[in-house]
Amino acid sequence: MADLPTLAEVAAAAGVSPATASRVLTGSVRVTTSTRRQVHDAMSRLGYVRRRAPRGSTARRTDQIVAAVVCEQTPRLFTEPYYARLLSAAEEVFAGHGVPLVVMTATPATAAIAAPPLVAGAVDGVLLIGARARHPLAVTLAASGIPVRSAGRPPDGVDLPYVDMDNRDGGRQAAEHLLLGNRRVIATIAGPPTLPAARDRLDGFRETLRDAGVTDMPVAYGDFTHASGAHAMQWLLQRAPRLDAVFAASDVMAAGAIQALRRAGRKVPDDVAVVGFDDAPIARHTSPTLTTVRQPVEEQAALAARMLLMALAEGEAPKGNPVLPTELIVREST
Structure with missing residues (x-):
């Protein structure tokens, strides 16, 4: 070697x-x-990889530290419910093993600042969250040799162990539910196409509709914010004024879509059925309450954290990349 x-x-x-x-x-x-x-x-x-103090073979080190790196701008870290759920569940696991968790953000623009301390030994392991295509930090971490676990499948071409959701099947479940409700003019508000999870949700939804003979599906793209969901819904109503269903790739965007539909005089679900994705707390507080695809965020975070701890203890990457199931939760919006 x-x-x-x-x-x-x-x-x-x-x-x-x-x-x-x-x-x-x-x-x-x-x-x-x-x-x-x-x-x-x-x-x-x-x-x-910077050499740290020797890792004793007879006693577990007590000075380990792990970084959770969210590949988003800092304001999103504090406004997107997904990150709060994921980080809280991960921190609980690390704290239970006496390992502190530090949280930082890293966009492509700030990757050159964030990467050096991570790969030079400032932390023992990294929980990578939300890396999109061509994110330089994901590429750097994959080559660094330090233990990394990605919450969500990493971008194509980046070889990092991960724990993912079955986002494609979640999209399939949403499409089948709308088709069974006799909805035929169906549109979708997709997430950023560079994010693997968003692309999988769109692919699973679109392929299921195509198999059912629905080939002309308008697609608008948002960034998982409420405002982007509302704007996308307005655009879709102009593009397909007779639409009777919409699938949004996040609950927050779905809430924005419901608001835009209300402003346009469309009743949910009588005129337009709406399905979200996440089963975030907001899904139970929209009016009407939101049918959504539940993803087990806390389970994903806990599993990724445990596998990262295994890598720290054993000195090698965990084997296998678990994919957790998603589940349709039917409420009043469909």
Whole structure:
């Protein structure tokens, strides 16, 4: 087995001095952003992992720390119910094993800042949440050699162990429910197409409709916010004024769609049936209450956390990528 690259080799590959590379690892402010990026890129190429204190084989270390990295802008972390549910359940598992959990965000624009401390040994493991296609941090973590578990399937081409939901089957269940309700002019409000979960929900929904002979389905895209659901619904009403059903890829977007339908004078479910996805708390507080596809967020988080702890204890990536079932919950909106 080849020796792990040294800091000196990283510095040489980055074209900087070992002292400068060391300052990047310690987070010194005396290093320019471009130099940080050069060192960060060299670490990624070489698979550099900072050597921490030896991991004793006879006693479990008590100074482990894990980072949950949410691939979103910080405001979304505090407004999207999914993240609160997932992080709370994960933290409960880590706390039960005496491992503190720190939370940070990392967009593609901030990945160059977030990656160096993660891959240089500031944390022992990473719980990656919501990585989209071409997210540089996901690529870096996959090459870093540190234990990582992704909550949700990572983007195509990124080899990271994960725990996923059966989003495709959730889309199928939503489509079958609307078809059984004799809805025929059906539209959907999809999530961001670069997010694997959103793409799977759309694919499962669309394929089920096609199998039933419904081929002309208008699609609008939102970003899982209430406003994007309302705007998408307005656009769909212009595109397909006779629509009688809509599937939204999140409950928050579905709530926005219901509001837009009410403003347009359409009754739910008499004129338009609405199905959401998540079974978030908001699903029980919309008027009418929301039919939705339940995803076991807390179970996903707890399982991902336990598997990350296993990787920390055993020093190797967990085997297999569990996919948890989704379930249609019928309420008043259909």
